[in-house]
Amino acid sequence: MLSASSTVIHSMTHTKTWQSEPYWGLGFDFDPQWHLTPAQEALQERLIELCATTLRPNAIESDRGLIYPRKNFEALAKLGLLGLLVPQEWGGMGENHTCAAMVVETIARYGCPSTAMCYVMHLGATAAALFRAADNPELQSVLQRLDRDVFIGTLSYSDPETGSHFWYPVSSRAERTQDGWAVFKKASWTTSAGFADWYIVQTSSPDFNGDYSDLSCFLIYSHEVQAEPQKWDALGLRGNQSGTLLVDGVTVPSDRMVGPKGDGASSNDEIVDPFFLLCSSCCWNGIALGAIDIAKRHTTRKKHVDVGMRVADYPTIQDYVGEAIMDTNAARSFSFSMAKLMDELTNNCDWSLHTQDPGALPRAAHLHWYWQIKFIAAKNVAHVCDKMLHACGGTGFKKDLEIERYLRDGKAGWVMGPTNEVLRQFVGKMALLGFESLDYWNQTVNQRVLHNEIKKLDADGKRQLAAQLLAEAEGTASSKIPVLQ
Numbered sequence: 001m002l003s004a005s006s007t008v009i010h011s012m013t014h015t016k017t018w019q020s021e022p023y024w025g026l027g028f029d030f031d032p033q034w035h036l037t038p039a040q041e042a043l044q045e046r047l048i049e050l051c052a053t054t055l056r057p058n059a060i061e062s063d064r065g066l067i068y069p070r071k072n073f074e075a076l077a078k079l080g081l082l083g084l085l086v087p088q089e090w091g092g093m094g095e096n097h098t099c100a101a102m103v104v105e106t107i108a109r110y111g112c113p114s115t116a117m118c119y120v121m122h123l124g125a126t127a128a129a130l131f132r133a134a135d136n137p138e139l140q141s142v143l144q145r146l147d148r149d150v151f152i153g154t155l156s157y158s159d160p161e162t163g164s165h166f167w168y169p170v171s172s173r174a175e176r177t178q179d180g181w182a183v184f185k186k187a188s189w190t191t192s193a194g195f196a197d198w199y200i201v202q203t204s205s206p207d208f209n210g211d212y213s214d215l216s217c218f219l220i221y222s223h224e225v226q227a228e229p230q231k232w233d234a235l236g237l238r239g240n241q242s243g244t245l246l247v248d249g250v251t252v253p254s255d256r257m258v259g260p261k262g263d264g265a266s267s268n269d270e271i272v273d274p275f276f277l278l279c280s281s282c283c284w285n286g287i288a289l290g291a292i293d294i295a296k297r298h299t300t301r302k303k304h305v306d307v308g309m310r311v312a313d314y315p316t317i318q319d320y321v322g323e324a325i326m327d328t329n330a331a332r333s334f335s336f337s338m339a340k341l342m343d344e345l346t347n348n349c350d351w352s353l354h355t356q357d358p359g360a361l362p363r364a365a366h367l368h369w370y371w372q373i374k375f376i377a378a379k380n381v382a383h384v385c386d387k388m389l390h391a392c393g394g395t396g397f398k399k400d401l402e403i404e405r406y407l408r409d410g411k412a413g414w415v416m417g418p419t420n421e422v423l424r425q426f427v428g429k430m431a432l433l434g435f436e437s438l439d440y441w442n443q444t445v446n447q448r449v450l451h452n453e454i455k456k457l458d459a460d461g462k463r464q465l466a467a468q469l470l471a472e473a474e475g476t477a478s479s480k481i482p483v484l485q
């Protein structure tokens with residue numbers, strides 16, 4: 001029975017190679033290859049070779065010297081990967097969400113996690129542009145330059161005043177001008193800041209009236225931003241260069257608004273969140289796999305002469321690796337199932353769907369599922385890298401083995417917004433109290449908390465508060481605050 005099934009498994013797989021030699025990590029028999037089309041499998045093999053020859057050597061250099069991985073982007077552009085999601089009629093690959101998931105995972109696992117994260121942001125920005133490109137020649141021209149000019153995009157959302165609540169850009173705004181818009185963006189973190197060629201930035205909308213759900217997105221070019229890459233120094237993803245960004249009242253023509261005024265919340269729910277959460281999850285899964293690969297290579301080669309055993313011969317090490325593979329494949333399967341769902345919802349990432357019906361938001365209905373895949377992948381990568389370091393012993397602690405780099409890179413998963421603290425609370429709160437209870441933009445009064453606090457006041461305290469509220473109401477009598485039932 002056992003030998004029959006292993007024959008079947010063997011005949012269904014082929015050998016993974018690394019510079020024409022058999023790969024030293026896990027083979028395809030532990031990869032869910034059934035998600036990929038033959039063309040996507042062929043692309044994956046070419047990409048693994050590119051990782052071996054180019055991306056991985058550059059990763060070591062990037063990590064040591066805090067070097068932005070532009071050389072890796074040049075190599076990716078040669079494979080046409082910058083335009084992965086761009087329709088073929090615009091010179092792109094016209095690929096789907098599953099392919100994007102595979103490419104990010106492959107770059108992170110075999111090549112360079114920093115490059116993978118910069119690429120995630122590039123895909124997010126590309127998707128945000130594709131969402132509203134149909135009637136916008138400026139966006140179309142950007143999308144047609146991606147591979148030809150190694151034209152790197154990124155997303156700039158985070159705000160210094162609201163931390164990981166990146167949907168709440170209090171320090172940013174836009175104003176209507178005679179011919180377009182004046183854009184003021186202040187971001188605390190932007191991957192590729194100062195190195196990207198174009199940025200999708202989010203601000204409150206022109207004519208903003210204090211309602212932070214009224215957001216708009218703009219296309220901004222490299223010469224219009226101020227960045228401080230010299231200040232970037234971090235534990236991991238050191239090539240990622242996620243520094244500050246300032247767009248200081250730059251005047252841009254009207255077609256630089258991405259989508260209609262006020263489209264920001266729809267663009268977030270339909271594009272930026274789903275693409276970022278899917279692809280960044282694949283980055284964390286790729287890092288976990290990269291650490292398992294290194295642990296396999298090391299533990300099968302290192303011998304203890306006294307007992308005549310390799311490290312991999314100890315059952316403890318086998319248990320570590322077995323559990324890491326199963327946990328990571330659970331995270332991968334979850335991510336790939338969401339990629340498949342996105343493919344089904346959008347007829348394989350057909351962007352014309354949004355031209356036919358600009359109100360169509362098929363991905364957005366599943367937002368709480370994307371939250372879950374990111375939480376699971378980011379939680380898993382930290383645990384797996386830790387255990388693989390343990391499996392490699394003191395040798396893993398040294399830089400040569402590369403596992404410490406994967407461990408440091410993987411640590412970014414938990415803290416990148418939406419952070420895992422925020423995500424688990426979103427999911428639990430939504431499940432228990434409903435979606436509206438999340439109150440993204442701090443607009444709904446929690447009557448329970450309010451009454452509980454007021455209960456603590458004595459009569460004088462209540463009078464004082466009432467007087468203060470009446471005085472405030474004089475100035476804001478027209479503001480309507482929705483209340484929680």
Ligand SMILES: Cc1cc2nc3c(=O)[nH]c(=O)nc-3n(C[C@H](O)[C@H](O)[C@H](O)COP(=O)(O)OP(=O)(O)OC[C@H]3O[C@@H](n4cnc5c(N)ncnc54)[C@H](O)[C@@H]3O)c2cc1C
Pocket residue numbers: 121154155156157158159162163164165166187189190191192237240242412415416417418419420421422425
């Ligand atoms: C490597 C890297 C790359 C990044 N790239 C980009 C990028 O390209 N574009 C971009 O826009 N941003 C980017 N970010 C920023 C990221 O999305 C977050 O905004 C940032 O990590 C938040 O850091 P902070 O110190 O402000 O955290 P804080 O928000 O101050 O969080 C501190 C702690 O409070 C917790 N916390 C915060 N809010 C809540 C809450 N509501 N409930 C419970 N706990 C909460 C957090 O989980 C955390 O434990 C990047 C971050 C990293 C690490």
